[in-house]
Each structure stands twice: as structure tokens, then as C-alpha cells.
Amino acid sequence: MNKKQLLTTAICTLYLLFAACSKKQATEIRPDTATAPGQPGAVAVVYADVQNLFQTRCSGCHxxxxxxxxxxxxxxxxSITTNADRxxxxxxxxxxxxIGGSLSAAELKTLQDWFDQGMKP
Ligand code: HEC
Structure with a gap:
């Protein structure tokens, strides 16, 4: 191997090392857009997802x-956000x-997630 070949090989090797490293970092810092902030693996719940529940299960009395x-x-x-704690x-x-009817496990979870995620409108 002459000097020129050696230099070319060295440059290629360095380039490959940098390329491999920067590619790895880019993958690591990319945010996972499929999950809601602060809730790993959770699906984002918005008001439209819980509105019907309040309408059908609460408004008959409230x-x-x-x-x-x-x-x-x-x-x-x-009317919900200002009374959230109650x-x-x-x-x-x-x-x-x-009163007179319980919510399903799925309804309770949706409601819990909505509160936990900060009652998104
Ligand atoms: C069948 C009628 C009825 C239904 C349906 C009903 N409520 Fe009530 N709710 C009442 C009555 C009566 C009271 C007051 C007496 C009591 O607290 O038990 C009350 C009280 C409350 C209070 C006040 C509790 C406190 O002491 O601060 C909240 C908050 C509330 N209900 C929320 C809801 C929500 C949310 C739903 C739907 C998931 C719902 N209610 C469904 C009749 C109902």
C-alpha cells in the first residue's frame, strides 16, 4: 500500500465511523410522536373523547x-375543568x-387519562 492508498483508507474509515455515530445519535434523540408527553405508551385523550360520557351519564341529573x-x-x-377536583x-x-349506574373500566380509564393529561380541550 502506498502513501496515497493509506491516506484514502484512513479517511474512508474515519468517515464511516462518524457516519455510524451521528446516525445512532439521530435515532436516539428523535422524539416518539406516537405517545403523549409524560405518558409513555398512552394514547392522547381530548375533551371530545369524554364529552359524550358526561352528556349521557351525568347531565340527566346535573x-x-x-x-x-x-x-x-x-x-x-x-363546567368540568373548574370542578375537576370534585x-x-x-x-x-x-x-x-x-348514581344508579357505574362506568365501565374503559370509561374510567379514558376519564382518568384525560385528567392525568391535563384536560386537553
Ligand atoms: C341519578 C342522578 C345522578 C347522576 C346520573 C349523576 N349524579 Fe352526581 N349527584 C347527584 C346527586 C343527587 C348529588 C348530591 C348528593 C350526593 O352527593 O350524593 C350529586 C353530587 C355530585 C357531585 C358533588 C359531590 C360533592 O360532594 O362535591 C359531583 C361532582 C357529581 N355529582 C358528579 C357527577 C358526575 C361527574 C356524574 C356522571 C359521571 C354524575 N354526577 C352523575 C345525582 C346524580
Missing amino acids: SSGRQASSVWNFNGYT IKQAVLINKSMP
């Missing part, structure tokens, strides 16, 4: 003119709501 509207009145997103307590912790 909307204006109904029997329990004075305790809590469901009338949209902010709702979490009643539905997820005590499981005292809804």
Missing part, C-alpha cells in the same frame, strides 16, 4: 332544571357517581 344541578351543573368544558373525587376515587 344540568339546569334537573335534580342535582345545584350541586354541579354540566354545561360544557369549563368530579375526580366523586367519579374516580369514591365512585359515588353516577
